[in-house]
Amino acid sequence: xxxxxxxxxxxxxxxxxxxxxxxxxxxxxxxxxxxxxxxxxxxxxxxxxxxxxxxxxxxxxxxxxxxxxxxxxxxxxxxxxxxxxxxxxxxxxxxxxxxxxxxxxxxxxxxxxxxxxxxxxxxxxxxxxxxxxxxxxxxxxxxxxxxxxxxxxxxxxxxxxxxxxxxxxxxxxxxxxxxxxxxxxxxxxxxxxxxxxxxxxxxxxxxxxxxxxxxxxxxxxxxxxxxxxxxxxxxxxxxxxxxxxxxxxxxxxxxxxxxxxxxxxxxxxxxxxxxxxxxxxxxxxxxxxxxxxxxxxxxxxxxxxxxxxxxxxxxxxxxxxxxxxxxxxxxxxxxxxxxxxxxxxxxxxxxxxxxxxxxxxxxxxxxxxxxxxxxxxxxxxxxxxxxxxxxxxxxxxxxxxxxxxxxxxxxxxxxxxxxxxxxxxxxxxxxxxxxxxxxxxxxxxxxxxxxxxxxxxxxxxxxxxxxxxxxxxxxxxxxxxxxxx
Amino acid sequence: xxxxxxxxxxxxxxxxxxxxxxxxxxxxxxxxxxxxxxxxxxxxxxxxxxxxxxxxxxxxxxxxxxxxxxxxxxxxxxxxxxxxxxxxxxxxxxx
Numbered sequence: 001x002x003x004x005x006x007x008x009x010x011x012x013x014x015x016x017x018x019x020x021x022x023x024x025x026x027x028x029x030x031x032x033x034x035x036x037x038x039x040x041x042x043x044x045x046x047x048x049x050x051x052x053x054x055x056x057x058x059x060x061x062x063x064x065x066x067x068x069x070x071x072x073x074x075x076x077x078x079x080x081x082x083x084x085x086x087x088x089x090x091x092x093x094x095x096x097x098x099x100x101x102x103x104x105x106x107x108x109x110x111x112x113x114x115x116x117x118x119x120x121x122x123x124x125x126x127x128x129x130x131x132x133x134x135x136x137x138x139x140x141x142x143x144x145x146x147x148x149x150x151x152x153x154x155x156x157x158x159x160x161x162x163x164x165x166x167x168x169x170x171x172x173x174x175x176x177x178x179x180x181x182x183x184x185x186x187x188x189x190x191x192x193x194x195x196x197x198x199x200x201x202x203x204x205x206x207x208x209x210x211x212x213x214x215x216x217x218x219x220x221x222x223x224x225x226x227x228x229x230x231x232x233x234x235x236x237x238x239x240x241x242x243x244x245x246x247x248x249x250x251x252x253x254x255x256x257x258x259x260x261x262x263x264x265x266x267x268x269x270x271x272x273x274x275x276x277x278x279x280x281x282x283x284x285x286x287x288x289x290x291x292x293x294x295x296x297x298x299x300x301x302x303x304x305x306x307x308x309x310x311x312x313x314x315x316x317x318x319x320x321x322x323x324x325x326x327x328x329x330x331x332x333x334x335x336x337x338x339x340x341x342x343x344x345x346x347x348x349x350x351x352x353x354x355x356x357x358x359x360x361x362x363x364x365x366x367x368x369x370x371x372x373x374x375x376x377x378x379x380x381x382x383x384x385x386x387x388x389x390x391x392x393x394x395x396x397x398x399x400x401x402x403x404x405x406x407x408x409x410x411x412x413x414x415x416x417x418x419x420x421x422x423x424x425x426x427x428x429x430x431x432x433x434x435x436x437x438x439x440x441x442x443x444x445x446x447x448x449x450x451x452x453x454x455x456x457x458x459x460x461x462x463x464x465x466x467x468x469x470x471x472x473x474x475x476x477x478x479x480x481x482x483x484x485x
Numbered sequence: 486x487x488x489x490x491x492x493x494x495x496x497x498x499x500x501x502x503x504x505x506x507x508x509x510x511x512x513x514x515x516x517x518x519x520x521x522x523x524x525x526x527x528x529x530x531x532x533x534x535x536x537x538x539x540x541x542x543x544x545x546x547x548x549x550x551x552x553x554x555x556x557x558x559x560x561x562x563x564x565x566x567x568x569x570x571x572x573x574x575x576x577x578x579x580x
Binding site: 095096097099238301303304308315322323327332333339340343344357359363370374376377378379380415 | 499527563564567
């Protein structure tokens with residue numbers, strides 16, 4: 001039999017239900033592999049002992065009607081987990097142990113999932129390479145000293161290295177899709193309002209959305225079905241009829257109209273990305289889709305808009321970290337002095353940079369010129385998509401403008417780091433669902449992803465297109481376990 | 486437009502983040518390169534565009550004004566850096 005850790009979630013569930021393997025055996029396998037993979041630095045906090053205990057309890061009294069029966073799952077350390085340390089990759093939350101559970105993780109435990117551990121991420125999800133984490137870089141299992149993408153870099157690394165069968169990330173400007181693209185895995189950002197934000201450490205509240213990351217499209221559909229729910233505890237959660245995404249999954253996309261936006265052909269885009277996109281268009285045609293050229297004229301304004309909106313919301317959200325009620329406290333002469341020292345020592349450079357930008361654009365005299373302006377351009381970006389969706393059912397683009405880069409290569413130049421998210425950011429500004437699927441490799445054999453963007457609440461079409469194309473692309477990661485040698 | 490050192494220091498006061506002189510200079514440089522990139526938005530005329538604050542079209546829901554949690558005082562105090570009985574302790578504020 002294939003190694004347990006390389007099975008898909010779907011296969012694991014099947015084997016557990018057929019009593020071919022127990023939850024405890026599965027859990028042991030993933031823990032064993034995780035123990036041998038510490039060099040990847042994917043975990044911030046391990047929950048191994050408790051996970052083993054809960055898997056035994058599951059096996060003693062199994063419930064095979066659950067959607068994730070006894071499946072161990074490691075999650076991004078941005079989700080609050082009751083009684084398990086939650087750091088958001090930051091020194092300021094280094095000692096924080098929540099007394100409540102995020103809705104998304106609670107949904108997973110309710111369906112039989114068991115917490116394996118908390119995965120590394122960029123500090124407060126601010127980054128595209130996992131290099132801003134207080135807990136250090138994460139290695140991409142694809143090759144040594146390669147970033148796993150970010151901010152859900154621990155998640156993508158653990159997933160690609162088979163340390164967890166599936167995982168969840170959060171996506172504010174590409175933080176699920178870009179790391180999925182860099183590691184040859186699948187990552188889905190659902191429509192804004194699909195998955196509850198309750199208990200997720202907030203970054204930019206009008207953009208943040210949790211979503212599944214998995215080894216294949218079917219697994220993402222299973223996990224989305226579990227985590228997507230209406231939640232009164234999130235004021236922007238949306239009450240709509242959710243599909244049974246996994247049972248409604250089909251490869252039949254005949255006649256579906258897929259748009260190709262010419263504005264995504266950006267200057268200086270490597271030819272291998274261009275070629276990947278062309279190949280993707282051919283695959284989509286082979287699957288029976290109709291290809292239509294479209295225009296999203298304000299695409300090039302998305303990134304500047306994002307770098308006003310996201311830091312502004314972040315500066316407001318992160319005002320709560322003041323050293324009074326929880327988290328790190330530095331000593332100070334006065335209350336204000338304590339605040340300033342706590343925040344200076346507790347936050348890393350990138351987080352401080354974004355708080356400063358956000359504070360500046362919201363400060364007296366600058367609000368109209370920056371924040372209001374950005375909100376207006378955000379409207380134009382959303383209208384571009386609204387108009388495109390009068391003609392097409394979905395949009396196909398590359399996920400990222402390049403493959404994974406080396407650790408340290410871009411960490412000193414914030415703007416060049418931000419450009420990583422050029423294809424993913426417009427989707428967050430418009431609140432749309434989008435998936436990244438592995439579609440090929442570059443000259444170094446590093447994975448490259450394609451992005452499928454859907455209409456609001458139409459995750460099913462996005463998943464179906466991805467499922468259909470995935471079969472034609474037939475991508476396989478080549479992981480050599482170099483970190484174990 | 487350029488952001489000078491004085492502005493950076495003012496903003497760091499507003500953001501309640503203490504900054505060393507050297508770090509402030511680096512931050513000014515970073516902020517200037519980021520704002521140079523943001524200035525691109527000025528190419529667009531937006532006088533007649535409605536600002537978009539949130540994608541969720543619904544207005545925020547009201548909830549009943551009633552307590553829904555049990556007695557969670559201890560849970561809340563558990564993470565506090567410094568406490569005294571049932572209070573959070575901070576440096577002296579009033580002389």
